[in-house]
Amino acid sequence: MLANLSLRTLATGTLITSIVLAALTDGSQVLAADLPHTTPTATYDAKTGSTFNQSTSPLHYTAIKGANHYTVALRSDGSVWTWGRNLFGELGVSENIRYRHTYSPIRIPKLDNVIAISASGSGNNAAVRADGTVWEWGGGRMPTQVKGITNAKEVITDAYSSAALLRNGTVWTWKSPVYSSDVELTRKPQVISSLTNIIQIAASGQDLYAVKKDGSVWKWTESNQPGTSPSVPTKVKQLSQITSVTPTETSLLALDKNGKVWRLDDTGKKTSYHHELDVKKIDANSGYILLLTIDGAVYTYGRTVTGKEGKVNQLSNITDIAAGYSHSLALSTEGSVWGWGADKYQEAGAPATSSGGMVYKPVQAPLGTDVYLNGERFESMYGAVVTSQTVQLPAKEIATAIGARFDVRKTQGTIDSYILNYKGRTITLYPNMTLAKLTYDEVTTVQQEEISLPEPINNYTGATTVPYEAFEALGLQVSWEATRGMMTIEDTENINTNEQ
Template structure:
């Protein structure tokens, strides 16, 4: 194909984008094809309906041996070590796919972006929380509108966020990838494409419109979108586009081949334009009137992502470069990153996945969307920080999940006390005087544990003894993301068997009843 001469489009103070602007369109940038084949280390079966309280699932795999000691760690083998396999950044939050096929999220949840409750909101969480009701996931996508989607290994597509729990998209049973934007697109296993609109109102699943087939498309290997424009990359390297109707009752336009483009290996959109990666590792932007413009000819790129403000480029050597109005205000190579295999350009923070399955975040961190507390003033992270792996909690061999996550700290794991107590059958009370909490009490069978705020000691009293026993706690009772949390050692003091395995990211609680 005939390409124009190279041009290094870097941002100047008067330029709001890294490429010449087409007329602005709405919508989250369509994510590049994310397919992370997840090993089924832990398969779970949904037992209870979704609700804003706690949720339990049956464990179908053998749990670690119980132990009366508080901490039990073993060296995990490479095969069963949990890692992240894909990551997506959106507006002030992050979702990530773990190697066991589970999906986790962290960051802002003021508008229900994380999709863990239809009723409860809280400002943020940096501790990853597991998305309920979906398992064996192979692909994920996140949108700026707060809508997220995933494909399960059985080919079904699930959506959540913007105040809704995960629900299955009707009419799709053989998907292998999904892209969320102002409308959604699914790539099917047979190389065809389906698209559909978002719900008309928050939480109203009845207004989700059934997917329709984009006629004339076959042998497709990747899909994307920008505003109401859909894109499909064929196996032969050609690129096709169609217009998605803004009214759900209207059919999409007939796909048309984009002329002058060939030998394309991947695509991604940036809200206002399309980025194209050719088979030689060169990145092209479709600028004014669809004219291709070569970007950063000095780099050999294997992956790209971006939005209307900036782009991320991942080179074949595993280095990350950022250009435009970047999340830190600096262009060029992102320092302190190497061996990177995946990238994601969130609107205010950036993310990278390393070859060892670690997620790194930088940029805006007002809601700890980067994955850890901010390291600089103004809620910023200038040097990438490592995001944590989520913690699975099992109660009597059933996977437990509440609206609030378990939180690993330097000394222990903090648990949302009310939700865990309800699941076990522990009576939890706050003892108040004139509206001020003076103590918290947990009662289980013949034992009662009393904890005072800000203290590192608790008292344990048993009906079989006339004297109370004092125990030390690694941390006091605290409030995290709006939930009261206690160290797991408190439940041990109630006579429960608690096991925390940091390698497998699993905490188990067993009762005798």
């Protein structure tokens, strides 16, 4: 039986949350990363800017972005999660250690109170915090603040540059190289002086676009040459009454105020695009297009991720879409993320359901699980993995963080067993077995007993993992709340000692 959260932890979490919310309300800039990561009881909604009681309101996703074989998602508590390929450190969860891929969401460390996200290419990711600051990560980089940008509400990233839309309707652009070999291309943020009253921005390579409040569209070019400023924006004369634009490989798609899509090819010719649909959002990538209609249906055209054009029949009540390089994503009204298409690196959010690493029907991605150790949020490049039977936890990392010991025993290079030891209690786990041996001291004798785990010890994303029940057997108090995406592990003996 799972234990309940302690009153001490809940009280601490309420205090910290109140401090953060008060700071944001009065306009000052307080970074949650600088505060203790204690167990939360209230949640900041990244979509609405409001807070709600987390004990009665399940967590959910509020925004999604697709990139080259990976996904970035924003959760309702203002945290950012990612899954998919990490061969080149594109997920941005560690500066040095890489692993092939993960379908279990990993929380981006030291990044809280986020209201907007962007992802493109292989590791060029960015986010806007509630205080208006912009942060970048990926390509082996941990989150770093972009100096000189404040009061932002939207950010976009691309191979050649990044741009932020400020709350006053102005646009700033800069260049932060993903890899150290391109450091000479760095360009500090600068305002695009002729642009005002902007409501949306988009990018494709060196070409950037901005939509004004009056419905006009403007285009300019970002240079990839050091010391060269962006070009002066020019008006796209063929377009008017536009609410948003989406560049593709060979054209520009524009959504007008009546929900109709127009296509502007590279010669400047304007044509209607699927005017039988009433559209509220467009996204595109690598030769294909996603359309989200006002009634929550999803359509896809071009060189689609499954090879099939038209309506994605398995989806309904969708509020957001995202086109990855070879996988597609949809966000439902209840905040669930659905992925389909290429899944070789599990970018769709689940193990591939067919040969060749493909997912032909949308699969639901996990929510992502925060782990709190004695009231402090545990941050690691290895995430908790929710399975059908239990939650698998990275054994060595969790053990080290709580002061336990984790050892691997081998005979002639073959693993015989795994040992977890904490305060006189030892669990011996065996490969491919759910039965484990528990040894502990009792007065003057040593006791042994067999315990049954729901799953054997395993390996996810390059880390050896154990079912959380193994830590319970060590005498720790464990609570798993699926709707809140939270697991707490506490040493009640330490808590009682500290409270005396």
